[in-house]
Amino acid sequence: MATLIKDGTISMNTCPSVSAFAAAVGKMEGEGPLANCFDYIADDVTLGESSWEKSESKLQQIAFSTALSKGNFSEKNIDVLFAGDLLNQCVSSSYGARDTEIPFLGLFGACSTMAESLGLASVFVDSGAAVNAAAVTSSHFCSAERQFRLPVNYGGQRTPTAQWTATAAGCAVVSPHGNAPYVRAFTIGKIKDMGITDANNMGAAMAAAAYDTISRHLCNTNQSIDNFDLILTGDLGKVGRDILMELFKKDNVDISEKHKDCGIMLFDPKKQDVHAGGSGCGCSASVLCSYILGEIRQGKLNKVLFAATGALMSPTIVQQGESIPGISHAVELSSC
Amino acid sequence: METFMEYFRAFVIGGGLCLIGQLLIDLTKLTPARILVIYVMAGVVLGGCGVYEPLVKFAGAGATVPLTGFGYALAEGVKKAVAEDGLLGAFTGGFTAGAAGLTAAVTFGLIVARCFKRGDKLS
Amino acid sequence: MEMTNNEYDKLTKKMSPDTKLYKTLPKAFFIGGLICCLGQALFNLYTFWGLNEQNARSVTSITLVFFSALLTGLKLYDKIAKHGGAGTLVPITGFANSVVAPALEFKTEGFILGTAAKMFVIAGPVIVYGIITSVLYGIILYLVQLGG
Numbered sequence: 001m002a003t004l005i006k007d008g009t010i011s012m013n014t015c016p017s018v019s020a021f022a023a024a025v026g027k028m029e030g031e032g033p034l035a036n037c038f039d040y041i042a043d044d045v046t047l048g049e050s051s052w053e054k055s056e057s058k059l060q061q062i063a064f065s066t067a068l069s070k071g072n073f074s075e076k077n078i079d080v081l082f083a084g085d086l087l088n089q090c091v092s093s094s095y096g097a098r099d100t101e102i103p104f105l106g107l108f109g110a111c112s113t114m115a116e117s118l119g120l121a122s123v124f125v126d127s128g129a130a131v132n133a134a135a136v137t138s139s140h141f142c143s144a145e146r147q148f149r150l151p152v153n154y155g156g157q158r159t160p161t162a163q164w165t166a167t168a169a170g171c172a173v174v175s176p177h178g179n180a181p182y183v184r185a186f187t188i189g190k191i192k193d194m195g196i197t198d199a200n201n202m203g204a205a206m207a208a209a210a211y212d213t214i215s216r217h218l219c220n221t222n223q224s225i226d227n228f229d230l231i232l233t234g235d236l237g238k239v240g241r242d243i244l245m246e247l248f249k250k251d252n253v254d255i256s257e258k259h260k261d262c263g264i265m266l267f268d269p270k271k272q273d274v275h276a277g278g279s280g281c282g283c284s285a286s287v288l289c290s291y292i293l294g295e296i297r298q299g300k301l302n303k304v305l306f307a308a309t310g311a312l313m314s315p316t317i318v319q320q321g322e323s324i325p326g327i328s329h330a331v332e333l334s335s336c
Numbered sequence: 337m338e339t340f341m342e343y344f345r346a347f348v349i350g351g352g353l354c355l356i357g358q359l360l361i362d363l364t365k366l367t368p369a370r371i372l373v374i375y376v377m378a379g380v381v382l383g384g385c386g387v388y389e390p391l392v393k394f395a396g397a398g399a400t401v402p403l404t405g406f407g408y409a410l411a412e413g414v415k416k417a418v419a420e421d422g423l424l425g426a427f428t429g430g431f432t433a434g435a436a437g438l439t440a441a442v443t444f445g446l447i448v449a450r451c452f453k454r455g456d457k458l459s
Numbered sequence: 460m461e462m463t464n465n466e467y468d469k470l471t472k473k474m475s476p477d478t479k480l481y482k483t484l485p486k487a488f489f490i491g492g493l494i495c496c497l498g499q500a501l502f503n504l505y506t507f508w509g510l511n512e513q514n515a516r517s518v519t520s521i522t523l524v525f526f527s528a529l530l531t532g533l534k535l536y537d538k539i540a541k542h543g544g545a546g547t548l549v550p551i552t553g554f555a556n557s558v559v560a561p562a563l564e565f566k567t568e569g570f571i572l573g574t575a576a577k578m579f580v581i582a583g584p585v586i587v588y589g590i591i592t593s594v595l596y597g598i599i600l601y602l603v604q605l606g607g
Contacts, residue, residue: 342499355491358487361483372582396502397498397501410593440524440555444528449570450570
């Protein structure tokens with residue numbers, strides 16, 4: 001039975017298992033450093049669909065169905081599906097799931113949605129509200145670009161702090177029993193707005209939220225950085241990572257050895273022109289649901305704090321001159 | 337030599353106008369759309385003051401191809417129309433002068449949208 | 460975390476890399492200059508074919524807009540613009556790209572509400588404020604004429 005420790009941190013008493021996981025990515029992500037870890041690489045990023053929104057739905061379906069088949073589940077075994085993406089009204093998720101009969105809960109946490117959905121799925125399974133719960137999120141470069149920025153073929157220059165929305169999807173199935181990884185705790189993020197207004201510097205807008213959630217999780221669970229093998233943030237990118245290091249340095253904590261960022265891991269900064277790094281719901285989802293969960297399952301990583309980060313803005317409100325609020329949810333994963 | 341100098345002047349002035357635009361992009365928070373608005377308005381004002389015409393004479397396409405040149409054309413059109421039609425010209429001159437570029441953009445825009453596939457920037 | 464928005468903003472500025480001006484400026488200058496030279500060549504060609512100066516300039520604009528539309532359709536304009544920056548933004552080819560790119564992108568929403576409605580989503584302000592400035596200029600000219 002999941003219980004609240006304090007201040008947004010929930011501990012799992014049965015430590016449910018992430019029994020199956022899968023990641024599906026686009027061509028560019030499939031040429032990155034983690035290429036060998038993905039279950040599916042789409043050479044054609046349209047995935048044969050007539051719009052980018054449908055392409056993203058398809059990518060999410062592929063991640064979902066691959067995870068089910070890897071865990072020998074059928075759709076009937078899944079009691080609830082938590083799904084999210086970046087698009088207005090979460091259409092990639094709802095259209096991706098419209099052919100299924102699974103009870104569905106759509107989520108929006110911007111790029112933090114993978115941690116949000118995985119955390120909620122774990123709480124449901126741990127408390128008995130579901131036997132098996134699935135968490136799936138996706139993003140697509142082109143669908144995000146046309147909604148948040150400019151038409152894909154518009155000739156514009158990106159600033160050095162800009163991030164590249166990943167074309168990727170990841171799915172994790174949480175079950176009461178099964179192999180590692182196990183979910184031990186979940187810290188719900190608080191909205192942190194430090195007054196950043198530059199929509200091309202999302203790393204900066206999210207770093208404060210990541211700092212808050214990570215330090216709150218450590219404090220509420222009576223742990224320190226030393227208890228973890230890896231502190232994995234969602235998609236802070238290079239700028240956000242540097243700010244996070246500085247924020248911890250002010251507390252005399254050095255996390256640089258233990259910290260990695262999905263946005264930096266997904267692409268090769270030397271060969272791939274992604275500026276500050278990757279972003280999007282699919283970025284942390286695909287890194288987590290391939291390489292990271294795989295390493296934990298094999299026992300190469302024992303304890304990981306997965307803190308996905310999201311910038312909760314819309315183009316409308318940024319045009320109105322508002323600053324960008326960030327959020328970060330953290331899921332503690334372990335191999336035993 | 338005369339031809340070379342003609343191209344050289346177009347290159348330097350045209351490049352220079354773009355260089356100013358790049359400085360605006362990199363050093364200010366101005367978005368591309370704002371920069372284009374500034375350029376076209378500056379073209380109208382400079383054209384109206386009679387400052388831009390000597391630049392067109394000097395640099396040719398170097399001054400007419402950048403968007404300030406579009407603004408200059410609007411100003412010239414209005415000037416001509418006001419001389420002929422009075423106040424009505426203030427309303428007809430701009431679009432008349434800009435007609436070629438605008439109509440071309442609409443026409444070719446529609447044709448390209450019809451004939452080409454959406455791009456993905458990912459390959 | 461005890462930090463004001465102001466301090467956070469300073470930290471952000473310190474950590475955010477600046478644009479490398481020594482790379483962007485020469486590229487913008489060079490590519491912008493080349494597009495203007497192409498314009499000059501077209502203008503010379505059209506005057507050689509007997510067009511007067513005014514018409515030669517118009518046909519040059521049309522030709523440049525055509526090239527830009529074609530390159531946008533072929534997905535090449537944005538690749539050049541990645542390097543060109545303002546060098547591909549400021550010339551009339553950049554204006555054409557800003558019309559053609561949304562026209563192509565939003566055709567998935569149909570030719571009326573997609574392509575046509577979104578066509579001027581970027582270029583619209585340029586036309587609005589260009590025309591408004593020219594109208595103001597015309598009114599001033601007219602008043603000056605009346606006075607003179």
